[in-house]
Amino acid sequence: MEFGIRKMVQSKMQSYVPVCDLEQDSRPDGALVADGKTWGDFVSDVSKVRYYLEARENTPWILHCEDSYFFTVSLLAMLQSGRKALVTANRQDAFIKEIKKPEYGFLTDEPFTGDIAGMPATMIQDVLVSENVHCTDGDISREIKFGKFDKTKAEMVMYTSGTTGEPKAVFKLFMQFENELFELVKVFGNDWVDRKVFSTVNHHHIYGLLFTALLPIATGLPFCRYRIDFPTELANIAGAAAVVASSPAFLKRLAAEADKPIDFKCPPIIYSSGGPLPVEVAQKASELVGYWPMEIYGSTETGGIAYRQSKNGAVWKPFEVCKMSVAENGCLNIKSSYILEAEGFTTGDLVDLYDDGRFLLKGRSDSIVKIEEKRISLPEVENRLKQTGLVQDVRVVPMVGKRQYLAAAIVLNEVGREKFAGLPKLAINNYFHDYLLQFIENTVSPKKWRYLEELPQNTEGKIRMRDIQALFNLPESQNFKILKFRREPGALTAKLLFPATSDYYDGHFPEFKLLPAVAQVDMVLRLARNFLDVPKKLSKIHRTKFASPILPDVPVMLKVSYNADAAKVTFSFTSMPDAQGNEKMHSSGSFTMNPEESLG
Structure with a gap:
């Protein structure tokens, strides 16, 4: 089966080679890997970092590089040398301190002022300058050290905020990533032919890691070394045939800020993950770039579960290897080749599951709260507010003061901004309050309101309840x-x-x-x-x-x-x-x- 798929994909793509099977001659030396870096450079740089790591005790290494090329070089060197890679969610002092142990190494590409757990960070740039390996244009004593590794033994740890907001370590064998890469190539691979990969998301989280580091290396596609941070920067890549790994947050900013379509050489392929993408944002993005975003649903624990283009409806189609069921609590349970647990993984998402395996998400299991002994669904209140046609995004959260109440953080859409322009905040509050009273009791209607340009998101692109609650505090x-x-x-x-x-x-x-x-x-x-x-x-x-x-x-x-x-x-x-x-x-x-x- 795998051989057949690889041959099929290779007939159209440069070549698909599992990351664990890459060798020095897997690509031509001059093949472009990233901006200004060829396959020969990549092999040499991975080899240099391998020599550096293998000269030290075999301990876990924390990895955080903003440059996608340096990140990928470092990750491959860790995996090939048998080091456990701890991929951080961010490099804030407080976060690094929570995960660092004295024996751990820390490899980064940015100066780090903190001396965490008694050991300063190692700069990858210094390693690449100090280590020498044999190159095609020079006779240096050390030979290239680059080759296959055992995907069933290579270990990684990803960090996610989980449901509590606190850092949660998720253990992974690289085999899980390889299995997922294989599925992604089967479904999307032929669409990527002769394109360059760009990103608006962090490659330290599983979606960004897969789409902007591992997939390009496995398929031989060049990738951009740095993230696109602002929607206006998309005009800079209009001349390229592009694949863009994006997020709802970026696409919302694009929809709000762009006033005319971007003149792309050919429509880019846009992906979105990390949270729900409102249909109206997807439609506006399609009008601006010429492609309706493809959404990926998943998590750090499960990997990619399903995909959809919302122009075809709200139902999700699972990847072929993902087998769905409904747990006793009404939440989605997934079993797949990239989930280690035999019992699968049960999410916190309530679902309607159809006979063909497709499913409809109905909200979080923790989204039902009691306000003065009355049960209310937070997504229900949010959906009612969206029904006004004036709201782009909204989160309703429970709060506790002298009594428990609901609070709503709202991002108005263009129609809403025009409607309420110049009006006092109280008038806007009253409009939404009165609208909700048509559907819900006054007791469970939000009592506090905030109007933002954008809802707060963490580095994974997730909107956390505790951040909204902190705003209202x-x-x-x-x-x-x-x-x-x-x-x-x-x-x-x-x-x-x-x-x-x-x-x-x-x-x-x-x-x-x-x-x-x-x-x-x-x-x-x-x-x-x-x-x-x-x-x-x-x-x-x-x-x-x-x-x-x-x-x-x-x-x-x-x-x-x-x-x-x-x-x-x-x-x-x-x-x-x-x-x-x-x-x-x-x-x-x-x-x-x-x-x-x-x-x-």
């Missing part, structure tokens, strides 16, 4: 608006706006309003305490630089990080990135907090 203020934010372990990035009517500007200065330094410090502390669990008491303000003014009604980015060991908060206010991602510094600095207070 911060008292609303007329002095500032949070337009969007993203929270990671020990770090927060937020887009803020300070209205001209803000009290912060009173008297400072009447003729030319500037956001005072004390207001900036207050804003940093307010958000750090709410989102990062920073102690309440400020111990010391270190040197703080104020480079350029923050003006009324001009959005800015605030980046805050917290080092719990040093009780230190570091921040920067910058302008919004321009089309090239450049930012102007407004201010930066750091504080020391008093951690003893949090112990009292």
Whole structure:
């Protein structure tokens, strides 16, 4: 069976070779692997990192490289040398500290200021310069070390936020990835012929790992070394025949920001994973790029389960090797060749399962809550709000104050923004509240509302309930608006706006309003305490630089990080990135907090 599929795919693609079977002569030396890197370069670089790793004790290595080429080189070197690869979700100090042990190595491509568990990070660039191997144009003592490895013994660990939001280690044998790659090539492989792979997602998560690192290496397709961060950057690849691994978050921004179709040489193939993609966003993306996005449903634990294009309906079609059933709790259970457990894996997703194996997702099993003894489905409230035709995205979460209540975070679509332009927030709240009363009781209707440009997502592209709840735990203020934010372990990035009517500007200065330094410090502390669990008491303000003014009604980015060991908060206010991602510094600095207070 496998031989037949490989021959079939090879007839149209460059060649499909399982990653574990790659050898030095699997590709021509001059074949392009990534921007500026050939197969000969790749083989040589993997060999150099292998020599470096094998000269050290056989311990697990943490891997985090922003450059996709360096990441793939490092991962192959770890697998070929028998080292366990721990692929991090991010490289925040707090996260690395949670997973690092003294004996672990840490390989990265970016300077790392922390000295985690007694061992600093190793820069892959330094390894590639210091290690020498035999090359075609030189006679150097060490020979190339590149070849097959045993996929049934090669070990990896992926990290996911799981249902709690805390880092969860998911053990994988590389055999599971190879089995999934084989399925992906069977279903999508012929569509990828003569294309280049681009990405808007993180290759440290399973979807990005498969689509932007392993699939290109296995199929011989070149890939871009760096992520596309902004929808405006898609115009830069319009001349390429492209495959783009994307996410609902990126496609939502594309739908909201693009005002005309992008003139692609040929329509790119767009994939989306990490969460549900609203049909209206998929349709708008199709109008802009010429391809209706293909959605992939799965998780770190299960790999890819099913796929769909929502223009054909909401039903999901499973990959051939995925066998579906409904567990006792009504949730989807999957058994496949890339799930190790004989009993399969039961998700938290409620489903309707059809006789042909296709299924319809009905929401999360933890999405039914009780408000004053009345049961209510959170997805039901969300769907009712979407029925207004004014909402692009929404999350409804349970909150506890003096009593339990619901709160709704809403992203308006273009029609909604036009309808409510210039209206006070109370009028918008009342509109949605009154609409919901047609379908649900007042008791279970949301009592608090926030309107954002984008719902907060983690590095996996998932919207976590606890992040929405954290937003509502911060008292609303007329002095500032949070337009969007993203929270990671020990770090927060937020887009803020300070209205001209803000009290912060009173008297400072009447003729030319500037956001005072004390207001900036207050804003940093307010958000750090709410989102990062920073102690309440400020111990010391270190040197703080104020480079350029923050003006009324001009959005800015605030980046805050917290080092719990040093009780230190570091921040920067910058302008919004321009089309090239450049930012102007407004201010930066750091504080020391008093951690003893949090112990009292």
